[in-house]
Amino acid sequence: MGRRVKMVAFGVGAIGSMVVRHALERSYWVELVGAVDSDPAKVGRDVGDVVGLRKEVGLTVSATLDEALEGREADLVVHTTSSFLEKVTPELERAAEHGLDVVSSCEQLSFPYYTNPTLAERLDLLAKREGVTILGTGINPGFAMDVLPAVLTAPCLNVRAINVTRKMDASNRRVPFRRKLGVGMNVEEFREAVRSGKITGHVGLGESISLLASALSWKLEEVRVGEAQPVISLGKARDLRTAVEAGRVAGVKQTAVGVVEGRQAISHTFLAYVGAREEYDLVEVDGLPKVISKISPCVHGDFGTVAMLLNMAPKVLASPPGLLTMKDMVLPSAFLPSL
Structure with missing residues (x-):
């Protein structure tokens, strides 16, 4: 340059x-x-x-x-x-x-x-x-749930399905990020926040599936992005600034799938909640050969x-x-x- x-x-x-x-x-x-x-x-x-x-x-x-x-x-x-x-x-x-x-x-x-x-x-x-x-x-979309899985298919002669999971502990993430997850809400407050659009879930799951499918030249028949679901605290999961009481929302789980030729060819699972014991980015390619890659801890989002x-x-x-x-x-x- x-x-x-x-x-x-x-x-x-x-x-x-x-x-x-x-x-x-x-x-x-x-x-x-x-x-x-x-x-x-x-x-x-x-x-x-x-x-x-x-x-x-x-x-x-x-x-x-x-x-x-x-x-x-x-x-x-x-x-x-x-x-x-x-x-x-x-x-x-x-x-x-x-x-x-x-x-x-x-x-x-x-x-x-x-x-x-x-x-x-x-x-x-x-x-x-x-x-x-x-x-x-x-990082996501743009890498962890689309570009990385696409690259991991390069040594495959064929690919039947790709499953991607991103799991992170929200304890050490920014306060605004935890608010977006509904941390500390009760379940009804969380569901109302989802209905009103205050909580949108993870923006980009559909885009990641579409990008991944496009990279593989797969023609998607359908993309189904699930509604954000609450992950409920089982006890006092604590971080430096918040405590999540048992029964209250600790974070979010959300899934999405891409359908190709009538089958679920791509599956994405996004988990972000306070107190998650292990953080990782997991890609499982069901192909010839099979390819499994796990990055632990997950790549830091920010x-x-x-x-x-x-x-x-x-x-x-x-x-x-x-x-x-x-x-x-x-x-x-x-x-x-x-x-």
Whole structure:
């Protein structure tokens, strides 16, 4: 890489702040030239202060991408504002109109043809017209439950079924993440939160199944994503900030399946709850030969997502224009040019 990549951080929430901090540590290849956030409490403040660096970096948070780019040049947007495609589409379109490539943590962007084919086609046409690349990725979707299983089928002569399980202990995860799981609620509160949409379950299971099937050239007849189910505490499962009494919700279990030729060809199970005794990412490929891979503990969600965003950025810059998915990219890997 001949020069440093000029990056704009679009979103400086929990994940966006981590992106900024780690990007600043990688100043040998990336230069932070702008930051955007819709939160009025962050706009106008120094980025270093907002992301918890306890020092100023001489760059303030802007309310819009237009403001962030005023008088500046950029190559790439690292986008971390929302999980939902319809909500982020205007932000992605504005980045494309500025001629900027985008790598985004939006879960529904990981395989948008499952979520909203119309929006996906619109983004693809715009990206090609503007000569930019748009990619959605992260740890999950983007790696653990789709890209990793796809790679593990490479030595197989045939594949009958793929089962993927991701299990994590929510005790050491961010407080907002535990809230999304309904930790501490009673069962009726949890079910009402699911009905109202306050608890959405894991966003991206359908996208992961669709991405995995597409990588294998399987034609999905149906994707069934189950409703988030409560995992009930059997005792006082404690962490540093919360205690889960027996009978209350400790977290979530959710499943999804992909049907190919009338059979359940792909099965995904997502478990995240306080007090889980073992964390792991398990992939079981029923093929010739069989392939079983277990990563224990599971890949950390926050660090993994930030790493995927930053590591894929140079590959996005080198990719052809359009709305791409991880199956369209060259082999994902860490990007460590300083070594």
